[in-house]
Amino acid sequence: MSKKKVIIFGSTGSIGLNTLAVIRADRQSFEVVGICANNNVDTLLSQIKEFKPRYVCVADEMSARKIMGKIPGNITFFKGEAGLLEFAHVECDISVMAITGISCLRPLWENIPCARRIALANKESIVTAGKFLFKRAAKFHTEIIPVDSEINSLFQLFNSEREFNRVYITASGGSLFDYKKADLDKVTAKKVLTHPTWKMGKRITVDSATLVNKAFEVVETHEFFNLPYDKIKVVIHRESIVHAIAERGDHTLFSCMYPPDMKIPIAFSLYYPERIFDKGKALMNKKFSLAFEPIDIGQFPGFSTVLEAAKKGKAYLAAVNGADEAAVEGFLDKKIKFTDIAAIIAKVLACCRAPEITGIHEVFFWDKWGRETAEAYIRGKK
Amino acid sequence: MSKKKVIIFGSTGSIGLNTLAVIRADRQSFEVVGICANNNVDTLLSQIKEFKPRYVCVADEMSARKIMGKIPGNITFFKGEAGLLEFAHVECDISVMAITGISCLRPLWENIPCARRIALANKESIVTAGKFLFKRAAKFHTEIIPVDSEINSLFQLFNSEREFNRVYITASGGSLFDYKKADLDKVTAKKVLTHPTWKMGKRITVDSATLVNKAFEVVETHEFFNLPYDKIKVVIHRESIVHAIAERGDHTLFSCMYPPDMKIPIAFSLYYPERIFDKGKALMNKKFSLAFEPIDIGQFPGFSTVLEAAKKGKAYLAAVNGADEAAVEGFLDKKIKFTDIAAIIAKVLACCRAPEITGIHEVFFWDKWGRETAEAYIRGKK
Numbered sequence: 130m131s132k133k134k135v136i137i138f139g140s141t142g143s144i145g146l147n148t149l150a151v152i153r154a155d156r157q158s159f160e161v162v163g164i165c166a167n168n169n170v171d172t173l174l175s176q177i178k179e180f181k182p183r184y185v186c187v188a189d190e191m192s193a194r195k196i197m198g199k200i201p202g203n204i205t206f207f208k209g210e211a212g213l214l215e216f217a218h219v220e221c222d223i224s225v226m227a228i229t230g231i232s233c234l235r236p237l238w239e240n241i242p243c244a245r246r247i248a249l250a251n252k253e254s255i256v257t258a259g260k261f262l263f264k265r266a267a268k269f270h271t272e273i274i275p276v277d278s279e280i281n282s283l284f285q286l287f288n289s290e291r292e293f294n295r296v297y298i299t300a301s302g303g304s305l306f307d308y309k310k311a312d313l314d315k316v317t318a319k320k321v322l323t324h325p326t327w328k329m330g331k332r333i334t335v336d337s338a339t340l341v342n343k344a345f346e347v348v349e350t351h352e353f354f355n356l357p358y359d360k361i362k363v364v365i366h367r368e369s370i371v372h373a374i375a376e377r378g379d380h381t382l383f384s385c386m387y388p389p390d391m392k393i394p395i396a397f398s399l400y401y402p403e404r405i406f407d408k409g410k411a412l413m414n415k416k417f418s419l420a421f422e423p424i425d426i427g428q429f430p431g432f433s434t435v436l437e438a439a440k441k442g443k444a445y446l447a448a449v450n451g452a453d454e455a456a457v458e459g460f461l462d463k464k465i466k467f468t469d470i471a472a473i474i475a476k477v478l479a480c481c482r483a484p485e486i487t488g489i490h491e492v493f494f495w496d497k498w499g500r501e502t503a504e505a506y507i508r509g510k511k
Numbered sequence: 512m513s514k515k516k517v518i519i520f521g522s523t524g525s526i527g528l529n530t531l532a533v534i535r536a537d538r539q540s541f542e543v544v545g546i547c548a549n550n551n552v553d554t555l556l557s558q559i560k561e562f563k564p565r566y567v568c569v570a571d572e573m574s575a576r577k578i579m580g581k582i583p584g585n586i587t588f589f590k591g592e593a594g595l596l597e598f599a600h601v602e603c604d605i606s607v608m609a610i611t612g613i614s615c616l617r618p619l620w621e622n623i624p625c626a627r628r629i630a631l632a633n634k635e636s637i638v639t640a641g642k643f644l645f646k647r648a649a650k651f652h653t654e655i656i657p658v659d660s661e662i663n664s665l666f667q668l669f670n671s672e673r674e675f676n677r678v679y680i681t682a683s684g685g686s687l688f689d690y691k692k693a694d695l696d697k698v699t700a701k702k703v704l705t706h707p708t709w710k711m712g713k714r715i716t717v718d719s720a721t722l723v724n725k726a727f728e729v730v731e732t733h734e735f736f737n738l739p740y741d742k743i744k745v746v747i748h749r750e751s752i753v754h755a756i757a758e759r760g761d762h763t764l765f766s767c768m769y770p771p772d773m774k775i776p777i778a779f780s781l782y783y784p785e786r787i788f789d790k791g792k793a794l795m796n797k798k799f800s801l802a803f804e805p806i807d808i809g810q811f812p813g814f815s816t817v818l819e820a821a822k823k824g825k826a827y828l829a830a831v832n833g834a835d836e837a838a839v840e841g842f843l844d845k846k847i848k849f850t851d852i853a854a855i856i857a858k859v860l861a862c863c864r865a866p867e868i869t870g871i872h873e874v875f876f877w878d879k880w881g882r883e884t885a886e887a888y889i890r891g892k893k
Binding site for chain 2: 285374385386387393416
């Protein structure tokens, strides 16, 4: 069997590193033909040395200039935003889309005709432009497999049987779950960034604490499986072992479980429909317990704001996404308090007046509008 | 759509009552054409009044004589052991096999050609004669659906996908799980019969405390799904909500959950492949937790004895089943201590020398041999 050609968009981030760890354990099955990073040139250089890709891309111009001289001559090098879109046209069997934020949308769009399968780890693109992306994927017969553990678990549960009453995605509750509401004003970025179960990027870790991330996953579920919002529920599950539960017509529940290690859903998406990767910990050999409780919405105003935006339309989701990105940055830069994040996205949503989105270019407009409106609020705060 | 014709073998027992409760809630879908009991004539009479079956059977001769005069003239009445086998020849869409113990085997055998589907709630028949029964069912195109919650859950999990690494069936641990080994000598029948999660018949409740029941379920799993014994594991799960877990090649676990209410798997087996019954409690609306721990085999010598018998052959399983039935009776009659149950079945197994079984008549021989050998030990105890 020939090796599967893999391209990794965002190879130096958390998902990228985990993808390379999976491939490192089975060089017989995969060939890394391309890697792409934004500005982490040191890590990228060591990846080039180890995996010898034929194509390399650095999206950030400054970083690209720094690294150019060090790239071996047999490698095709792409740089900057335009280079990234060219890099997205390299043909491959599987592309792992792990660029963070809305910046993933354009390269993903360009990549759809060139990849046979996309292992999609980016949330914002589906949340804001799912409809357009799935239509394009169908047109080019490109398979999209969700990597996000909750959506990945639903994909596994739905694999056999699509008729369900209701689905539940689990939320760990993030790093501040045990905080009293009154104390949330004072929490530091360091505290918020200490996630109890998952090791992830900064924005998603903050978004886990506000549950904005979970609300985006509700939208993702809606988009991926074409499920109405009233059939998608969130349940607090601190241990992050059960990722999703599907409830059949007779209330029987089917759950999908694996330890909180992104290598598992990444490997699933690379090997599918095979299941080769067995490097994960076996859960059942030891004592463990799983707890579930209904979510207390009042504790998480950001969660409700995102779902309110979802009901209004894609432009509103794009605006809220931009606003949240700006607000999280503002919090990490100590410009605003933790509780201001939810307050700001609610304000941005409240003053948003947007038409129905007709194409992905409008997603960028409303995302930018949301970000700039949020930034104005943040400046006002100072 | 025409109503499905249902016959219930053992209509006055726990499974029988639950089956009638499911049917009572949906008289549009099912017609009870026949019911059969051993000796509980009062309950049987009220069931006749409510469900107006065309066929009624009473297996116990004495009880049959008591009830005969009270049976409406338009009902065909069967009595005694011979009558039960005739009753088993009545044609139906679904027969619910809920006669307890090895006595189920003969009517089940006779019934296979006459039922389109058998909802099988009896364990002993599969444990001792699974191979013969499944061969006969295949010959007559009779579908067998397991009602036992663990096996039923595996059936649901396997429904879509048969390739699994390993399966786990859960054990509540029964009524004595928190007892110290030294205190087991003194426990009373009353204490043992108080099962923490399931309401069931007496023998199965005692067998839950010794874990003999769980070992029989391991054998049942082996027979039903043709799985090797080393792929079937038991895990302690006190809450009885997760009934079975299937582990895929990449260690991902799929679990099947419903509250400990036999109406749920019974309804599954009646409606399958539809899922209409939604009378069960919805689990996900409230806080709950699920704990798992490896089984401490040393605590449950009866469990190991049954699996040792399984490795030796069907005759040994039949002997151990007979011995266990006698020992449980002996315990309930206060002739022996709780801990003697496991000791007696181990002794019976140790002195058993049996050939390979070639047909179901031999099952009865070895079951009887086991029972009588155990009874001799019990008499020796007095």
